[in-house]
Amino acid sequence: MTTPLRLGIAGLGTVGTGTVKIVRQKAHLLAVRAGRPIEISAVSARTRDKDRGVNLAAYDWEDDPVALAKRDDVDVFVELMGGSDGPAKAATEAALKAGKDVVTANKAMLALHGQELAQLAEDHGAVLRFEAAVAGGIPVIKSLTEGLAGNEVTRVLGVMNGTCNYILTRMESAGLPYDTVFEEANQLGFLEADPELDVGGIDAGHKLALLSSIAFGTQVNFAGVELEGIGRILIEDIRAAADMGYRIKLLGVAQMTGRGLEQRMSPCLVPAASPLGQLEGGTNMVVIEGDAVDQVVLRGPGAGEGPTASAVMGDVMDIARGLRVTTFGQPAKTLSEAQPAQSAAPAPYYLRMTLRDRPGALAKVATLLGASGISIDRMRQYDHADEAAPVLIVTHKTQRSALNEALDAISTTDVVLGDPVALRIEEV
Amino acid sequence: MTTPLRLGIAGLGTVGTGTVKIVRQKAHLLAVRAGRPIEISAVSARTRDKDRGVNLAAYDWEDDPVALAKRDDVDVFVELMGGSDGPAKAATEAALKAGKDVVTANKAMLALHGQELAQLAEDHGAVLRFEAAVAGGIPVIKSLTEGLAGNEVTRVLGVMNGTCNYILTRMESAGLPYDTVFEEANQLGFLEADPELDVGGIDAGHKLALLSSIAFGTQVNFAGVELEGIGRILIEDIRAAADMGYRIKLLGVAQMTGRGLEQRMSPCLVPAASPLGQLEGGTNMVVIEGDAVDQVVLRGPGAGEGPTASAVMGDVMDIARGLRVTTFGQPAKTLSEAQPAQSAAPAPYYLRMTLRDRPGALAKVATLLGASGISIDRMRQYDHADEAAPVLIVTHKTQRSALNEALDAISTTDVVLGDPVALRIEEV
Numbered sequence: 001m002t003t004p005l006r007l008g009i010a011g012l013g014t015v016g017t018g019t020v021k022i023v024r025q026k027a028h029l030l031a032v033r034a035g036r037p038i039e040i041s042a043v044s045a046r047t048r049d050k051d052r053g054v055n056l057a058a059y060d061w062e063d064d065p066v067a068l069a070k071r072d073d074v075d076v077f078v079e080l081m082g083g084s085d086g087p088a089k090a091a092t093e094a095a096l097k098a099g100k101d102v103v104t105a106n107k108a109m110l111a112l113h114g115q116e117l118a119q120l121a122e123d124h125g126a127v128l129r130f131e132a133a134v135a136g137g138i139p140v141i142k143s144l145t146e147g148l149a150g151n152e153v154t155r156v157l158g159v160m161n162g163t164c165n166y167i168l169t170r171m172e173s174a175g176l177p178y179d180t181v182f183e184e185a186n187q188l189g190f191l192e193a194d195p196e197l198d199v200g201g202i203d204a205g206h207k208l209a210l211l212s213s214i215a216f217g218t219q220v221n222f223a224g225v226e227l228e229g230i231g232r233i234l235i236e237d238i239r240a241a242a243d244m245g246y247r248i249k250l251l252g253v254a255q256m257t258g259r260g261l262e263q264r265m266s267p268c269l270v271p272a273a274s275p276l277g278q279l280e281g282g283t284n285m286v287v288i289e290g291d292a293v294d295q296v297v298l299r300g301p302g303a304g305e306g307p308t309a310s311a312v313m314g315d316v317m318d319i320a321r322g323l324r325v326t327t328f329g330q331p332a333k334t335l336s337e338a339q340p341a342q343s344a345a346p347a348p349y350y351l352r353m354t355l356r357d358r359p360g361a362l363a364k365v366a367t368l369l370g371a372s373g374i375s376i377d378r379m380r381q382y383d384h385a386d387e388a389a390p391v392l393i394v395t396h397k398t399q400r401s402a403l404n405e406a407l408d409a410i411s412t413t414d415v416v417l418g419d420p421v422a423l424r425i426e427e428v
Numbered sequence: 429m430t431t432p433l434r435l436g437i438a439g440l441g442t443v444g445t446g447t448v449k450i451v452r453q454k455a456h457l458l459a460v461r462a463g464r465p466i467e468i469s470a471v472s473a474r475t476r477d478k479d480r481g482v483n484l485a486a487y488d489w490e491d492d493p494v495a496l497a498k499r500d501d502v503d504v505f506v507e508l509m510g511g512s513d514g515p516a517k518a519a520t521e522a523a524l525k526a527g528k529d530v531v532t533a534n535k536a537m538l539a540l541h542g543q544e545l546a547q548l549a550e551d552h553g554a555v556l557r558f559e560a561a562v563a564g565g566i567p568v569i570k571s572l573t574e575g576l577a578g579n580e581v582t583r584v585l586g587v588m589n590g591t592c593n594y595i596l597t598r599m600e601s602a603g604l605p606y607d608t609v610f611e612e613a614n615q616l617g618f619l620e621a622d623p624e625l626d627v628g629g630i631d632a633g634h635k636l637a638l639l640s641s642i643a644f645g646t647q648v649n650f651a652g653v654e655l656e657g658i659g660r661i662l663i664e665d666i667r668a669a670a671d672m673g674y675r676i677k678l679l680g681v682a683q684m685t686g687r688g689l690e691q692r693m694s695p696c697l698v699p700a701a702s703p704l705g706q707l708e709g710g711t712n713m714v715v716i717e718g719d720a721v722d723q724v725v726l727r728g729p730g731a732g733e734g735p736t737a738s739a740v741m742g743d744v745m746d747i748a749r750g751l752r753v754t755t756f757g758q759p760a761k762t763l764s765e766a767q768p769a770q771s772a773a774p775a776p777y778y779l780r781m782t783l784r785d786r787p788g789a790l791a792k793v794a795t796l797l798g799a800s801g802i803s804i805d806r807m808r809q810y811d812h813a814d815e816a817a818p819v820l821i822v823t824h825k826t827q828r829s830a831l832n833e834a835l836d837a838i839s840t841t842d843v844v845l846g847d848p849v850a851l852r853i854e855e856v
Contacts, residue, residue: 022578022720032645032758033577131575137721139567139575146751147559147567149461150450150741217460275727278706292450292738293565296728299703300721310720313578323574323751330460 004037005320006073010065010091011080012045015105015132017052018309019078019316024054030313034320041073069095076101076319078312084108089117096120096128103315105132105308111206114213114220115335118327128327129315134207135160135284137307138300139314144214144288145329151290153215155255157428161204162282162302163190164230164250168267169280172238172247178231190282200229201250201265208252211286212263213328216256217335220328221263224340228266232421237352240392241269244378246350247277251426260339269350269425275299276428287428343400347427348377351393353410353420357384361415362391368413372406374398388417394425432465433748434501438493438519439508440473443533443560445480446737447506452482458741462748469501497523504529504747506740512536517545524548524556531743533560533736539634542641542648543763546755556755557743562635563588563712565735566728567742572642572716573757579718581643583683585856589632590710590730591618592658592678596695597708600666600675606659618710628657629678633693636680639714640691641756644684645763648756649691652768656694660849665780668820669697672806674778675705679854688767697778697853703727704856715856771828775855776805779821781838781848785812789843790819796841800834802826816845822853 007023009016023030023038031037042060044067062068069077069091077095079102081088088109095102096117104110110117110130121128131141135158144156159165163185170181182199185191190198197203209222230250241248246269254263270276275297279285284302289295301307318325328335355361366376378394395403407420435451437444451458451468459465470488472495490496497505497519505523507530509516516537523530524545532538538545538558549556559569563586572584587593591613598609610627613619618626625631637650658678669676674697682691698704703725707713712730717723729735746753756763783789794804806822823831835848 018720026578026580029580029645030578032762035754035759138724139571142570142575143567146746146749147570147742148738149745150454150458150738152454152457217457275703275706278703290738292446292734292741294729294732294735296566296726298724298726300724304722306720307722310576310578310718313720314575317577318574321574321751321753323749323753325749325751326463331463334460 002036004039005034006039006041006075007078007316008042008068008071008074009040009078009080010044010068011082012043012052013080014305015308015312016045016080017054018305019080019312020054020056022309022313030317034317036320038316038320042068042071044068065091066094069100070098074100076103076316078316079104079106080312082106084112089113092117093120096124096126099124099126101126101319102128103312103319104130105312107133107203107206107210111209111220111222114210114327115332118332121327122332127319127324129318130210131315132308132311134210135286136300136302136304137310138284138286138298139311140286140298141214142314143296143298144211145325148288148290148293148296149329151292153288153290155253155289156211156215156286157251157253157426158284158286159249159276159279160207160252160284160286160302161198161250162284163198164204165279166190166282167199168230168233168238168248168250171235172242175235177235178233199231201227204250204252205265208254208263208265212254212261213335215254216261216338217330218261218338219335221338221340224261225263225265226342230267233267236390237421237423241350242272244394245272246270246425247272248423249276249279251276253426255345257341257344259344260341262341262344264343267423269423270428274428346397346399348397348425349395349403350423350425351395351420353391354417355389355391355415356417357387357389358415364413364415365410368409369395369406371409372402374402374406430464432467433462434467434469434503435506435744436470436496436499436502437468437506437508438472438496439510440471440480441508442733443736443740444473444508445482446733447508447740448482448484450737450741458745462745464748466744466748470496470499472496493519494522497528498526502528504531504744506744507532507534508740510534510536512540517541520545521548524552524554527552527554529554529747530556531740531747532558533740535561535631535634535638539637539648539650542638542755543760546760549755550760555747555752557746558638559743560736560739562638563714564728564730564732565738566712566714566726567739568714568726569642570742571724571726572639573753576716576718576721576724577757579720581716581718583681583717584639584643584714585679585681585854586712586714587677587704587707588635588680588712588714588730589626589678590712591626592632593707594618594710595627596658596661596666596676596678599663600670603663605663606661627659629655629693632678632680636682636691636693640682640689641763643682644689644766645758646689646766647763649766649768652689653691653693654770658695661695664818665849665851669778670700672822673700674698674853675700676851677704677707679704681854683773685769685772687772688769690769690772692771695851697851698856702856774825774827776825776853777823777831778851778853779823779848781819782845783817783819783843784845785815785817786843792841792843793838796837797823797834799837800830802830802834
């Protein structure tokens with residue numbers, strides 16, 4: 001056996017503990033596969049005295065992750081603390097500056113500082129890898145960066161937040177309203193400390209921004225992601241979508257358009273019979289479309305100790321084997337600054353609005369849609385007991401800008417109660 | 429830009445031509461991603477004068493692929509000729525002996541000679557990669573070898589022959605018998621020159637043997653794959669399976685059991701609602717199960733110019749970037765010689781047999797199954813007009829050996845007409 005690869009692991013939560021377990025329990029298998037032993041030199045976490053179900057006695061302890069990152073006996077700094085700034089970023093920078101490779105699961109840090117960190121890594125001859133940051137155990141970063149490197153990517157899309165998918169599929173299967181299922185998910189510990197990270201689409205938006213960068217050779221631009229959460233989805237929307245052969249998913253879509261890079265993370269309707277439509281519970285799915293490969297669909301667990309540690313170890317094993325690919329698949333300084341395009345690609349839309357029950361209300365809506373060049377594919381008015389009539393409309397393909405114009409015009413009339421809901425219907 | 433990576437491409441059929449097109453049309457993109465230009469020095473094929481829809485004038489021509497493999501201006505020999513032996517093997521060996529890296533789509537060659545070629549590559553410091561040999565455009569070799577390298581793999585299974593999946597799904601959707609759809613597929617050019625490679629499961633069996641080797645660290649052992657084709661599947665089997673919530677797929681399954689390595693490529697029933705059950709047409713799907721990641725499902729086009737060339741280019745780009753992983757994920761001499769185990773894992777089975785319509789016939793069958801320790805979960809006897817009564821039986825979990833014993837005993841009686849059909853029900 002040749003020189004061991006020595007890890008310093010910062011952060012001993014679920015993923016950190018899972019990573020330590022794999023290194024300990026599969027030492028022989030890993031060494032055979034990598035051609036060299038994988039060892040842990042030292043670890044760091046906020047609290048030292050805590051039973052994590054794994055024996056850490058053999059490893060040095062560092063209170064300060066920056067000190068851990070700089071240790072001479074650490075070849076790879078494994079950053080599993082989380083947080084876009086603060087200690088995670090400080091320690092990552094310290095490691096890279098010392099020429100040490102970094103493996104991280106930190107989507108927030110990379111979504112906000114990816115460009116700068118990738119450049120820092122390259123300046124110091126280090127690699128920075130982040131398979132665990134996107135879609136848990138699915139080797140999607142590797143597939144996109146390496147396996148499909150011969151493709152011009154045309155679109156990347158997927159379900160990248162298991163909690164939102166759990167909430168939406170549970171609303172449908174149990175017939176429960178959003179608030180009830182949200183509370184259930186909270187009780188089950190599925191939600192982040194700040195739930196808006198999940199249900200507001202922020203966490204998934206971070207992941208999409210990372211995929212976009214690799215797919216289109218652009219600098220990570222999380223600020224350019226149009227974000228919309230799932231909080232306004234009613235059980236009625238889910239049922240109406242199902243009636244028409246669709247399911248509602250919090251869908252991330254990135255594509256390069258004539259007007260710039262479109263990145264959206266928003267609730268969308270997808271065909272119920274498509275792989276995305278059939279995705280249940282906390283599972284993630286990423287669809288990669290390229291000019292040569294056509295379409296590849298990757299599906300797997302989006303979170304959890306084992307799956308996320310599996311992704312961390314994939315990166316560690318790559319480094320042990322000498323694989324040194326740049327962070328986003330090409331040198332950081334060649335990544336372009338893409339113009340963000342807001343919903344530039346035309347699509348059909350699902351609209352839900354509540355009309356006052358008076359003569360001509362529907363005609364007025366249809367007229368205003370028509371005035372913005374939007375034609376109606378299907379329309380349904382539901383039974384109603386009081387003065388408010390729920391109406392569902394599916395449009396033909398339109399630009400989001402035209403739709404927004406029409407919805408603004410509709411809102412200024414006196415025929416609509418509350419804000420209309422508009423969900424994109426994504427072709428997959 | 430640094431030193432270019434120079435290719436020699438042998439074989440200019442669909443995949444070879446597709447590969448040339450990618451190298452020509454995406455020169456800039458590939459160079460940016462790889463950090464160096466990808467060039468073609470020379471090509472070789474059986475016929476020189478043929479319009480392949482791509483300009484080859486800039487490349488030297490070699491009639492002899494072995495000469496191409498040894499050229500000084502070739503860094504990577506791209507073998508896309510096919511055939512397990514003959515020129516493909518001779519040229520691959522020549523390239524490896526000259527220390528040149530080899531990228532191949534040749535599943536037959538690797539399934540039969542993988543161990544020896546992997547060893548040869550290592551002896552000469554060369555890498556031998558074969559993403560395009562398994563499941564077309566899906567980056568499954570990379571996912572298994574690299575992305576999931578931190579897992580002890582527990583099972584690999586999948587649909588790896590698009591033609592068989594086309595035939596089975598078309599039989600179901602059009603209600604047509606096997607022979608008719610086979611003829612259709614032949615007319616459409618979906619079948620290999622020797623159709624038995626497809627419908628007999630040989631081609632898919634080659635792929636399974638390659639996946640097994642990586643998954644379990646064993647020497648490729650195609651002879652250890654239990655093979656059964658789809659030729660005996662009736663439209664009635666497909667309908668009966670559908671009635672019970674299953675679909676029939678030509679399924680490859682590899683798992684390490686207490687008795688040895690089980691590798692099967694045979695028609696199986698899978699739950700209709702599972703990703704495998706929902707797979708339509710020529711698409712491929714590979715499911716990888718590991719102790720850390722749980723389950724990852726990869727889906728994509730199993731063949732065709734673009735997808736297969738995409739896989740070839742993934743390997744080429746890896747080499748251009750300096751990734752040098754061993755052929756089967758660990759040094760060839762550490763691959764173990766696994767004991768082949770024939771259908772060792774117990775499973776429920778679907779049985780179809782035709783009984784003579786006489787009193788006690790069914791009782792005799794049930795008794796003989798019971799005598800081999802097999803209990804019946806469900807049974808159906810269909811309407812019949814003449815003396816022959818079709819009977820379907822679903823057993824509880826049993827060993828295949830016990831089932832074979834019972835079927836042998838049943839065959840020696842006078843109650844059964846023809847050979848019973850037994851299909852495994854695979855849990856996914």
